[in-house]
Amino acid sequence: MTSLRSFPAHEAGAIGSPIINGANRRTSDGFRHRTLSALLQEVNDTVPLRDRSDLSSFVNWKGNAESPIHRWLRYREAYSPNLITKLGLGDNILDPFCGCGSILIGAAENGNASTGIDINPLAIFAAKVKLTPLSRTQLTAVKQYINGLEAAIDSANRWPIPGLSIASKVFEPTILDTLLRIRSLTESSFSGDKESRDFLHLAWVAILEKVGSYFKEGNGIKYRNKKRLKTGYIHRPEGQWQLERFGCDQRKFTLDTFCAHVRMMIQDARFWRKGAWRDQIAIEGNVLEMDRFLPGKKFDSIVFSPPYANRFDYFESMKVELWFGGFVDSYESIGRFRKASLRSHLGADLNRSCQSVANLERFIALMDKDASSWRMGVPDLLRGYFDDMRVTLKHCRSALAGGKCFIVVGNSAFAGVIIPTDVMLANLGLECGFRKAEILVARHLTVAPQQRNRLQSLEDNMRESVVVLS
Numbered sequence: 001m002t003s004l005r006s007f008p009a010h011e012a013g014a015i016g017s018p019i020i021n022g023a024n025r026r027t028s029d030g031f032r033h034r035t036l037s038a039l040l041q042e043v044n045d046t047v048p049l050r051d052r053s054d055l056s057s058f059v060n061w062k063g064n065a066e067s068p069i070h071r072w073l074r075y076r077e078a079y080s081p082n083l084i085t086k087l088g089l090g091d092n093i094l095d096p097f098c099g100c101g102s103i104l105i106g107a108a109e110n111g112n113a114s115t116g117i118d119i120n121p122l123a124i125f126a127a128k129v130k131l132t133p134l135s136r137t138q139l140t141a142v143k144q145y146i147n148g149l150e151a152a153i154d155s156a157n158r159w160p161i162p163g164l165s166i167a168s169k170v171f172e173p174t175i176l177d178t179l180l181r182i183r184s185l186t187e188s189s190f191s192g193d194k195e196s197r198d199f200l201h202l203a204w205v206a207i208l209e210k211v212g213s214y215f216k217e218g219n220g221i222k223y224r225n226k227k228r229l230k231t232g233y234i235h236r237p238e239g240q241w242q243l244e245r246f247g248c249d250q251r252k253f254t255l256d257t258f259c260a261h262v263r264m265m266i267q268d269a270r271f272w273r274k275g276a277w278r279d280q281i282a283i284e285g286n287v288l289e290m291d292r293f294l295p296g297k298k299f300d301s302i303v304f305s306p307p308y309a310n311r312f313d314y315f316e317s318m319k320v321e322l323w324f325g326g327f328v329d330s331y332e333s334i335g336r337f338r339k340a341s342l343r344s345h346l347g348a349d350l351n352r353s354c355q356s357v358a359n360l361e362r363f364i365a366l367m368d369k370d371a372s373s374w375r376m377g378v379p380d381l382l383r384g385y386f387d388d389m390r391v392t393l394k395h396c397r398s399a400l401a402g403g404k405c406f407i408v409v410g411n412s413a414f415a416g417v418i419i420p421t422d423v424m425l426a427n428l429g430l431e432c433g434f435r436k437a438e439i440l441v442a443r444h445l446t447v448a449p450q451q452r453n454r455l456q457s458l459e460d461n462m463r464e465s466v467v468v469l470s
Ligand SMILES: C[S@@+](CC[C@H](N)C(=O)[O-])C[C@H]1O[C@@H](n2cnc3c(N)ncnc32)[C@H](O)[C@@H]1O
Pocket: 001, 002, 075, 077, 078, 079, 080, 096, 097, 098, 099, 100, 101, 102, 103, 117, 118, 119, 120, 123, 285, 286, 287, 288, 304, 305, 306, 307, 308, 314, 340, 341, 342
């Protein structure tokens, strides 16, 4: 799951208007803190909260990074396929924000049926590859290809560089050259076998960050030539960081990383021998239009983890993989995905209309109007977020045939205010026709250091929970 440390450092200023003096500010801070504390208490009291710290390692990527098949593409926002057994889900499951297919994989392993939806074409591609067992013959051909790759690479053509403006900045020239040759060799070697080609393409996309001069951090990517110290970023000496990271033969490093990843995937392929892999359905689409592509379909259980209301834009942090992998081919196409995605980040279409949500305006009213997140439009983001979640919950309610709906979600904090997303979603669920709501608290999240003073004694409200609606 994504981290909830969503505040930029420059938001560390005190709450209140810049023209009030120190004494007034302390009074106003104290009043705001007391009001927020009472409001959180009031809202928390509307739904039963239960400790389920045993779920902690199942709701985020770290605990599952080494699970077979799951590990083929690092998807920071993913949860564990084992939630199926942990939560006691039924035989026919819907995950309307399925990401890289965690639940679909769990369902395949357990012999259940599942349907997943996600707006991100890379996520759906990864899910489909994981759910498409290759035959022994195909796996043998992939193995042979990998064994002969080093000998064939020099005579291969280069795949065209995508139109991403930073395309030649995110890789060292030799690494980029090697990557583009692998890509075109894979395409030509498996031109008649889409399944094997996709298997290899997933491995290729999955290693981009490992061999790249960038890494994903927070709400985007950072360059490896900079190092973060407590005092800020420093430039690492040119030549030295590359040597430390890639060794002295960058071509070999790239080939070895790719081949090792494919071999790991081939090793995991034994898990395809048991289960119902081809019974799972992964759909690229917008959950807000779910009724259009799943008309009248019913499920025993629904489980999902929506983007958290924390400003993280997946299309920003995954832009290298999206462009290089061929999932977007223009700024217009990536912009369209960004706009259509859930209003959890500032790049989404915040102009779409929305209905009000109980209590939200009371939290917004307590926010520090001088904080950068306020100025950037976080109040509209929150209004849009809960409105999108209302639409989602309505769809889920009508798609559920009697079972439960589980939502894995984290609370967030902006401009000195904690938003108890879990409780607010529980209440939205009741408004959408669910009869009972409960919150299972999986773990507590840290408050960003610059917010700690303002939110002292309220940190317990920074939770990652499973909202249960029935
Ligand atoms: C927290 S992640 C879910 C990860 C998933 N549980 C997994 O294990 O891989 C949230 C997902 O919501 C997707 N998303 C955002 N807006 C969406 C929308 N409008 N419709 C469908 N999916 C959306 C994102 O692409 C992202 O994969």
